[in-house]
Amino acid sequence: MQRMHNPDREAKKSDRTHHSKTHKTKVPATDLDSFVFKCRLCMMGFRRRGMLVNHLSKRHPEMRIDDVPELTLPIIKPNRDYFCQYCDKVYKSASKRKAHILKNHPGAELPPSIRKLRPAAPGEPDPMLSTHTQLTGTIATAPVCCPHCAKQYSSKVSRA
Structure with a gap:
């Protein structure tokens, strides 16, 4: 929390978001159902929970995380x-x-590393x-929210 929520970092972040481009819908409404994580305000779909959380905190800071059903899932x-x-x-x-x-x-x-592996081709x-x-x-765990921002974690230990 000290690294992510210090006053210097917050000031730099607000300068960047002030100059950011306007965004437009990236997913046709018909394709939105194929995504688990969705922004219903801009009709955008996301593959990962963190991508939706980041989108909401940057584009819709007034929206409460509790009001997004996908973000209350374990x-x-x-x-x-x-x-x-x-x-x-x-x-x-x-x-x-x-x-x-x-x-x-x-x-x-x-x-x-598991992260660097590519899936095996047939016969490999x-x-x-x-x-x-x-x-x-x-393991399914209820999300733990950071008290300073919208980020979610699987346990309290991860926020340190």
């Missing part, structure tokens, strides 16, 4: 186990596994197998 996150490929340790995050490998297996190759091995991870289910 946040669904995949729950994964991250295995060390050099010993029998298991972690709940890739960063903790990485720290373990760097400390306990110096010079060992790190598994590839599943790239997820090389990451040493396993999906164990999903």
Whole structure:
């Protein structure tokens, strides 16, 4: 919160938004239903929750987040186990596994990042197998709102 909501940053942000271009509808009304997250004021659809939150805070700051039904839905996150490929340790995050490998297996190759993987083509091995991870289910949590802005998080810890 200190990084995102300091007075210097807020002043720079208001200068940028003052000079921004006007926006226009990007999605035909017939296509709006294909999006989970939608702005019904400008008829725009968004693939991700954060994109709608950012749009509303920039374009419609008078609109309350509680008045947008999609933003009251729970946040669904995949729950994964991250295995060390050099010993029998298991972690709940890739960063903790990485720290373990760097400390306990110096010079060992790190598994590839899940974020950088492309889907496998037909006949190719599943790239997820090389990451040493396993999906164990999903977690649905009520969104937690930042007290200073419209951003939403899956837990209070994420706001720090």
